[in-house]
Amino acid sequence: MSIQNFRELADEFGTPLYVYDGDELAGGLRELRAKLHPALEVFFSLKSNPNISVFALLRANGARAEVSSLVELRTALTAGASPEDVIFLGPGKSDRELEACIAAGIYAIVAESVDEVGRIDRLAAEHAVRQRVLLRVNPATTPGGSRLTMGGKPRQFGIDEAVVLTLRDLPTEHPHVDIAGVHVYLGTRILDADTVVANTKYVLDLAERVARETGIPLDAVDIGGGLGVAYFDGEHDLDLDALAAGLNPVLAEFVENHPGTRLMLESGRFLTAKSGTYVMGVRYVKESMGERFAVTDGGTHHHMAAVGIGSFVKRNFPVALLDRAADGPVGPWHLSGPLCTPNDTIAKNAALPPLRVGDLIGVLRSGAYGPTASPGLFLGHGFPAEVLVHHGTPHLVRSRDTPEDLLRPQHLHDFSDHDERLRAEL
Ligand SMILES: *Cc1c(COP(=O)(O)O)cnc(C)c1O
DSSP, X not given: OOHHHHHHHHHHHOSSEEEEEHHHHHHHHHHHHHHSOTTEXXXXXXXXXXXXXXXXXXXXXXXXXXXXXXXXHHHHHXXXXXXXXXXXXXXXXXXXXXXXXXXXXXXXXXXXXXXXXXXXXXXXXXXXXXXXXXXXXXXXXXXXXXXXXXXXXXXXXXXXXXXXXXXXXXXXXXXXXXXXXXXXXXXXXXXXXXXXXXXXXXXXXXXXXXXXXXXOOOSEEEEEEOBOOOOSTTOOOOOHHHHHHHHHHHHHHHHHHOTTOEEXXXXXXHHHGGGEEEEEEXXXXXXXTTEXXXXXXXXXXXXXXXXXXXXXXXXXXXEXXXXXXOOSOXXXXXXXXXXXXXXXXXXXXXXXXXXXXXXXXEEOSOXXXXXXXXXXXXXXXXXXXXXXXXXXXXXXXXXXXXXXXXXXXXOOOOOHHHHHHXXXXX
């Protein structure tokens, strides 16, 4: 999007503001689907960006939905997802969530414990239906390479691989569920194609072992995903051609041996990160002990990820001056926000040209884990507006929180009785 676009969007919708480029959003998904084996269905993890219009656009371009809460489930269905294309997972599902899944007739609930299979069985019986269930497996080892490795450790997620392989009686003990597949999620932010290929091989092999040892059929195998995007210096985007070259033969072989099995990939970050820009206006420019600060109207209450992911040294998200050309040499700037904490620092020593009050600064690649993963209520600022630009037309897809929105769920208790007694005592 151009310099003029961002200025116009800021004038129309105010700042701070999340802007999603719909063409990038749709294009990224289309490219992924075009390059990977056609049998692989892409399930969008709404966790990464739960905006209903973001999902609606992805759905229109072929995405299924992977949801983990009642609201995400409702979002997916309201945005037009077919129940057949929805799965629900999460380590602590409520009865209400499970009943909503059963009532909606979603394709599968991913069970994360043997107890949970029992609970789904009971609820399905009450509704006089059968519910398909995939078993989430906590793998015994991790093929390695992702930033957040999920395998080979004690986890609250899934059922240990060694246990799953012994669950021969699980189907007969639970007559109202169809245990019909396996789900494994091996990590997030994976930038190396070979790691994704190795993970996938592991999962497909594990699924076959589970089927062989337990007799559980493979209606579906969810290979997880965790495809990353580059944020920091020295990182490189996942090479999709290399991924396709490594992954497609592996998938093709599995499809040949299991022609009826649905193959699922889950992806949040990869599908949304690049399309999003967090747009902040510069409120003040100042110097402190020789270092330059731009104090903006945006901050970590909307973009906690920019504080840094799992590292002691702060690494900056990519940032850019959005609304005009640079008119001086690039130098280090700290970008801070309106919160009363030193942690409210979006970037440290970011290389930017001279900044002025009123400038627009963008935190790029911010379409994933933005507001949804940030403490938006801190200092009562609330969440920002979100705009999705589709074929050049901006659409407001979330209104900015107002003070009324933030006060509405709160209840003012009347302490006047207490005040009178207190006054009498004094
Ligand atoms: C968070 C999560 C995802 C999405 O991860 P990304 O790295 O954003 O693609 C997918 N599956 C599971 C089980 C998750 O917990």
